[in-house]
Amino acid sequence: MTKQWIAGVDLGGTTTKIAFITLDGEIIKKWEIPTDNSNEGKNITVNIANSISEKLKELGQTKDQLAGIGMGAPGPVNYETGVMLNTVNLGWQSNFPLQASLEQAASLPALIENDANCAALGEMWKGAGNGAKDIVCVTLGTGVGGGVIANGNIVQGVNGAAGEIGHTTAIPEGGAPCNCGKTGCLETIASATGIVRLAKEALSMPGVAGELAEKYSSDGSVSAKDVFDCARNGDSIAIKVLNEVACHLGLVLANIANTLNPEKIVLGGGVSKAGDILLNAVKSQFERFSFSSVKDSTKLALATLGNDAGVIGAAWLIKNKLLEC
Ligand SMILES: [Zn+2]
Structure with missing residues (x-):
């Protein structure tokens, strides 16, 4: 059989x-x-x-x-x-x-x-990769994970630790502590936890106002989803946080693309459910930091398979x- x-x-x-x-x-x-x-x-x-x-x-x-x-x-x-x-x-x-x-x-x-x-x-086979054999996936969830696929195979590295994009250093000096023991990792900025941290920092400034500030003062809490929802409505603090996240994420992804020139970079995980408002902000920073032949050939896309x-x-x-x- x-x-x-x-x-x-x-x-x-x-x-x-x-x-x-x-x-x-x-x-x-x-x-x-x-x-x-x-x-x-x-x-x-x-x-x-x-x-x-x-x-x-x-x-x-x-x-x-x-x-x-x-x-x-x-x-x-x-x-x-x-x-x-x-x-x-x-x-x-x-x-x-x-x-x-x-x-x-x-x-x-x-x-x-x-x-x-x-x-x-999974995304390579049946999702946003759509059969592309050279893709990089970044999972933006509670943490930031990653996978690099070259010619259809996962790049493992000498100790199985390749593709740990979340632990790329984004802030060399004075960054927030990361679960891995370093400070200033991309994960401390572009994860759901990192976005909440940045939002709380922005909301702690004197004289803040607007939708996100009102939500925070009435609920006493703020989520990554709140940041994206308020940014979509034009809230200036939420947009500031979004731009900060996009700047660091776009820079890291551009440097990965400048090194590997994959066909696609796929953004997945809970944070990627923010959709186009996140994708477009990251794209514009990616285009700023990637060099011309990479910019023309490596495409950014949202994951399609979810869980x-x-x-x-x-x-x-x-x-x-x-x-x-
Ligand atoms: Zn780390």
Whole structure:
């Protein structure tokens, strides 16, 4: 019997997304299970394997239907060995053999990759990349992640740490502290958390007024979405924050493009839901900082797959492996 589906898994600290995906990248069925990171994470791969078996049964299928399991994991992964190097959020010891653990639990071949890289592969295969083989994806969420794809393959780097665009230094002196231990990383500016920080700084100035200031004084809080909504309405403080974010993000992306000249740079993650107001602001800064032949050929685009990018990209790992055979 030919194997028609791939299981794509997007492992998160609290929730795991799972999907059955055809060899053409179409989602047949998707669902979520809680990530049980108690007991040193002993149940994580077993729960995923059991959930996959149950769902196959529900759909009147057996494991013979699956070519394998691709998984995106939240941290650095050695793609060759399937070992997860740093597993702070999941309860595992460092250097956890995730691929071997999943293969044993599910009795299926498995491949593991970093989750931001999976999102990039997903966008390359079925999303904004639209089949382009040279793309860079930037995920603007609580943090800033990234994935660099050259000729259809993730650029891994010597220690699996390539594509960590969020930790590019944007403010060399006196920047805000970052989770990685440095200061002034792009993540401290262009993540949802960074945008909120910049907004609060701007709102703490004396004599501020306008929609964002009114919202902040009545709610006592401000979100990245508030900043974009108010910027869309012409609020001057929100526009100032947006321009600051766009300036730093546009500069980093232009320097990446000046180095790699990818076909596309795709902006994804929750912050990218701001849409054109963000994209256009970043584009104008990108054009300012990229040199002419790059400006003419590297295009900026918004991600199109949303939360599905991770499971689709994880499935691509297996699809790509099948193509090699
Ligand atoms: Zn950092």
